[in-house]
Amino acid sequence: MKNKLLEKIKTVAITGVGLIGGSIGLAIKAVEGVRCKVTGIGRNKNKLIKAKKLGAIDDYTTDFKEGVKEADLVIIATPVGTIASIIEKILPHLKPGAIITDVGSVKAPIVSAIESFLSHSPFPTHHLPVFIGGHPLAGSEKSGIDYARADLFRGAICFLTPTKKTPLKVTETIQKFWELLGAKVLILSPQIHDCLLARSSHLPHLLAAGLVNLIAQNKNKYSSQVLGPSFRDLTRIASSEPQIWTDISFSNRKEIITALGQFRNILLEIENSLKKKDRKKLKKFFQKAKNYRQKVLNES
Amino acid sequence: MKNKLLEKIKTVAITGVGLIGGSIGLAIKAVEGVRCKVTGIGRNKNKLIKAKKLGAIDDYTTDFKEGVKEADLVIIATPVGTIASIIEKILPHLKPGAIITDVGSVKAPIVSAIESFLSHSPFPTHHLPVFIGGHPLAGSEKSGIDYARADLFRGAICFLTPTKKTPLKVTETIQKFWELLGAKVLILSPQIHDCLLARSSHLPHLLAAGLVNLIAQNKNKYSSQVLGPSFRDLTRIASSEPQIWTDISFSNRKEIITALGQFRNILLEIENSLKKKDRKKLKKFFQKAKNYRQKVLNES
Numbered sequence: 001m002k003n004k005l006l007e008k009i010k011t012v013a014i015t016g017v018g019l020i021g022g023s024i025g026l027a028i029k030a031v032e033g034v035r036c037k038v039t040g041i042g043r044n045k046n047k048l049i050k051a052k053k054l055g056a057i058d059d060y061t062t063d064f065k066e067g068v069k070e071a072d073l074v075i076i077a078t079p080v081g082t083i084a085s086i087i088e089k090i091l092p093h094l095k096p097g098a099i100i101t102d103v104g105s106v107k108a109p110i111v112s113a114i115e116s117f118l119s120h121s122p123f124p125t126h127h128l129p130v131f132i133g134g135h136p137l138a139g140s141e142k143s144g145i146d147y148a149r150a151d152l153f154r155g156a157i158c159f160l161t162p163t164k165k166t167p168l169k170v171t172e173t174i175q176k177f178w179e180l181l182g183a184k185v186l187i188l189s190p191q192i193h194d195c196l197l198a199r200s201s202h203l204p205h206l207l208a209a210g211l212v213n214l215i216a217q218n219k220n221k222y223s224s225q226v227l228g229p230s231f232r233d234l235t236r237i238a239s240s241e242p243q244i245w246t247d248i249s250f251s252n253r254k255e256i257i258t259a260l261g262q263f264r265n266i267l268l269e270i271e272n273s274l275k276k277k278d279r280k281k282l283k284k285f286f287q288k289a290k291n292y293r294q295k296v297l298n299e300s
Numbered sequence: 301m302k303n304k305l306l307e308k309i310k311t312v313a314i315t316g317v318g319l320i321g322g323s324i325g326l327a328i329k330a331v332e333g334v335r336c337k338v339t340g341i342g343r344n345k346n347k348l349i350k351a352k353k354l355g356a357i358d359d360y361t362t363d364f365k366e367g368v369k370e371a372d373l374v375i376i377a378t379p380v381g382t383i384a385s386i387i388e389k390i391l392p393h394l395k396p397g398a399i400i401t402d403v404g405s406v407k408a409p410i411v412s413a414i415e416s417f418l419s420h421s422p423f424p425t426h427h428l429p430v431f432i433g434g435h436p437l438a439g440s441e442k443s444g445i446d447y448a449r450a451d452l453f454r455g456a457i458c459f460l461t462p463t464k465k466t467p468l469k470v471t472e473t474i475q476k477f478w479e480l481l482g483a484k485v486l487i488l489s490p491q492i493h494d495c496l497l498a499r500s501s502h503l504p505h506l507l508a509a510g511l512v513n514l515i516a517q518n519k520n521k522y523s524s525q526v527l528g529p530s531f532r533d534l535t536r537i538a539s540s541e542p543q544i545w546t547d548i549s550f551s552n553r554k555e556i557i558t559a560l561g562q563f564r565n566i567l568l569e570i571e572n573s574l575k576k577k578d579r580k581k582l583k584k585f586f587q588k589a590k591n592y593r594q595k596v597l598n599e600s
Contacts, residue, residue, distance in 0.1 A: 137528035157528065186525060196526045199514055204534045207507055209589035210566045214499055214559070216592040224596040225486060226496045228437035228457065230537045234504045237530045238593050242586035249582055253574045259514070260571045264564050266510045271560045274553045282549055286542035289509035292516040293538050296524040 006176055009099075013071035015041045015064070015086055017051035019139050020103050021077030022148030025056030027181040030150040034180075041067035051145050065093040073177070074129075076102040081247035084113040087131065091117055096127035101134045101174055105197065106251035107161045107190035115165055130170045133161040133190055136183055137201075141239040154182035161190040198255035203263060205245050206256070208238040306476055309399075313371035315341045315364070315386055317351035319439050320403050321377030322448030325356030327481040330450040341367035351445050365393040373477070374429075376402040381547035384413040387431070391417055396427030401434045401474055405497065406551035407461045407490035415465055430470045433461040433490055436483055437501075441539040454482035461490040498555035503563060505545050506556070508538040 012028060014021045017040045025038050040048050040057035041064055048060035061067045068074050068090045076083050083104050094100070104110050111133045118128060138156040140147070158178040162171045175185045188196070212235050215223055249256055273281040312328060314321045317340045325338050340348050340357035341364055348360035361367040368374050368390045376383050383404050394400070404410050411433045418428060438456040440447070458478040462471045475485045488496070512535050515523055549556055573581040 137526070140529065157526065159526075186522065188522060192520065192522065193526075196518070196520060196523060199518065200523075200526050200531050201528060203514075204511060204530050205586075206567070206570055207511065208534060209586050210563060210570065211504060211507065212589035212593050213585065214503075214563055214566055215596075216588065217562075218496070218499065220492065220496060222486065222488060222492065222496060223500075226437070226457065226459075226493075226500050227596060228501060229440065230504050231500050232597070233533050233536055234508060235589075235593055236533055238586075238589040240586075240590070242583050242590055245586050246579055246583040249574065250577070250579060253577075257571055257574050260567055260574075262517075263510060263514055264567050264571075266514055267506070267560055267564050267567075270506055270510065271557055271564075274549065274557050274560075277550070277553075279546055279550060283542050283546040285513065286505075286509050286538075286540070286545050288516065289512040289535075289538040290540070290542055293512050293535055296515075296527060297532070 006173065006180070009036055009072045009173075009177075011037045011039065011071045011073075013039045013041055013068050013074045014057065015067070015074065015076045015090075016078035017042055017047055017056060017060075017145055017148075018077065019143050019145070019147050019152075020136065021075070022051050022054065022056045022145040023138070023150070023152035024075060024077065024103075024181065025051065026054070026148055026150035027153055029055055031180050039067050039071065047145055051148075054145065054148065056145065056148060064090050068098075069093050069095065071095065071098055074098060074100045076100065076104075079244050079247050080104040080106050080110070080251050083110050084117075087114050088117050091121055091129065094129040096129070098129040099170055099173065100129055100131045103134055103136055104251075105135055105201065105248045107133045107135060107159070107193045109251050111161060111163060111190040115163065118165075130167060132166050132170055132174050133159075133193075134174065134178070135159040135161070135193065135197075136178065138183075141237050143241050143244070151182065153178070156183050158183035158185050159193050160185055160187050161193050162187065163190065194252050194255050198252055198259045202248060202252055202256050203259045205237050205240060206249070206260065207263075208235045209245075211235055212238045306473065306480070309336055309372045309473075309477075311337045311339065311371045311373075313339045313341055313368050313374045314357065315367070315374065315376045315390075316378035317342055317347055317356060317360075317445055317448075318377065319443050319445070319447050319452075320436065321375070322351050322354065322356040322445040323438070323450070323452035324375060324377065324403075324481065325351065326354070326448055326450035327453055329355055331480050339367050339371065347445055351448075354445065354448065356445065356448060364390050368398075369393050369395065371395065372398055374398060374400045376400065376404075379544050379547055380404040380406050380410070380551050383410050384417075387414050388417050391421055391429065394429040396429070398429040399470055399473065400429055400431045403434055403436055404551075405435055405501065405548045407433045407435060407459070407493045409551050411461060411463060411490040415463065418465075430467060432466050432470055432474050433493075434474065434478070435459040435461070435493065435497075436478065438483075441537050443541050443544070451482065453478065456483050458483035458485050459493050460485055460487050461493050462487065463490065494552050494555050498552055498559045502548060502552055502556050503559045505537050505540060506549070506560065507563075508535045509545075511535055512538045
């Protein structure tokens with residue numbers, strides 16, 4: 001690639017060519033002057049063929065070993081529940097010094113599993129592949145290569161979660177990589193990432209699904225006909241893939257359990273304000289939310 | 301107006317020319333062949349002047365008595381907390397047989413207050429003005445005449461909540477009126493309206509505000525920087541007007557208290573599935589929500 005830090009990356013392997021993996025491929029191809037080769041790896045040949053047709057990858061293979069052996073950068077873009085085991089599987093076949101990163105929505109359990117594989121691997125230290133956790137905050141309730149876009153990461157946040165085991169140069173390289181794709185990189189520890197995302201992303205998915213299920217359990221025949229634009233927006237993410245969100249919820253279960261408890265307390269307080277007819281408190285609750293939202297959206 | 305049922309409506313008075321009231325004026329003016337006069341009534345002269353400039357009203361007054369005396373149809377488009385008292389105030393000044401309707405998000409307390417005023421009014425029965433509750437499910441977190449649009453109601457649901465005291469002809473007239481403005485009318489009892497809206501609209505506003513407040517109470521400096529598109533969409537309605545939503549919440553407090561309790565139970569169940577590591581149950585929860593949302597959005 002063009003940038004000094006990236007010029008050594010001549011081959012990128014992307015495992016999982018869905019919405020995120022496919023968009024990474026398209027985004028790499030859209031960077032001016034980039035000539036690196038992108039290999040797609042996956043189990044489903046039809047998806048790989050489609051990704052190639054769309055120009056997201058140059059070639060593909062269903063053989064993980066074959067796919068990664070020449071790669072300078074391996075990006076794991078499969079569901080959270082599969083990331084650690086895929087990395088364990090490909091590790092012996094990587095080039096010395098290859099960089100591995102991922103796009104999983106949960107970081108601490110993945111990072112710690114992978115660092116443990118690496119510390120037990122038979123590579124000599126100076127030839128070890130290096131892992132750095134990543135998580136682009138992009139995508140939507142839609143999934144699959146059909147929705148992939150070269151500009152999916154433009155203006156999006158991408159978290160990187162290096163640890164003390166991550167060489168600074170690797171962090172800088174992957175930061176540069178995401179910046180080339182248009183993202184704004186934010187560096188956090190895996191634990192803080194998971195704590196914050198439990199509240200800003202994982203809990204919202206549970207709330208959206210919970211609200212839909214509350215409506216669904218209402219037996220009134222008009223129940224499904226009274227749903228306006230606020231319901232539609234608020235529950236958009238309830239159309240996300242159930243398996244993916246079950247995996248994410250389980251990977252970050254401790255933080256989510258805490259967040260759920262905190263949120264239930266907030267609701268209980270509101271319920272009490274209504275029971276006690278405490279108008280002032282309820283208005284303050286709405287006002288605080290309006291002010292904070294305005295502040296943070298202006299910031300971003 | 302053109303339609304047979306509507307041809308007697310020569311003057312419409314709109315009390316409150318904000319997003320909804322202003323859009324009603326613009327929508328009336330946009331109906332082909334309509335020549336009825338629209339009077340705007342309000343306390344704030346500047347807003348009325350703006351509404352006239354935008355073409356939402358033909359003239360205006362800050363004198364409620366003056367504004368309603370010629371009107372065949374009076375539409376109260378002020379916040380929920382003010383509707384009943386405005387109607388009480390204008391009642392003695394209405395033309396015999398005038399129709400009054402409103403656009404409030406809560407119906408049972410408004411309808412019962414107004415029917416009580418009417419039953420105690422000094423009008424001879426055959427000259428009584430008639431009230432029918434209405435609620436167009438349109439608008440957004442934005443408020444004010446600046447956001448008014450002639451097509452705001454196109455494709456939107458508009459609830460009408462007649463009671464046994466409402467003459468059928470009045471229901472048919474107001475149904476026709478909203479259909480001319482592009483809305484799809486749904487007729488419900490005031491009580492069922494409030495029960496359903498508590499879950500599909502009022503609770504979502506509390507959830508959105510609650511989620512913003514959960515993030516706001518987190519002291520981590522990155523807390524406000526990790527907010528992605530799902531947070532933005534889910535909390536859009538947390539930017540609604542605090543006073544309006546305090547009023548709505550109080551007007552429908554019993555139903556909302558019940559809905560909050562039911563929703564807290566749903567969250568508690570999820571929390572328990574996570575604690576017990578019951579993956580199957582969590583996946584079922586997400587799957588049920590995805591399926592139901594898909595079903596109801598295809599229906600609508």
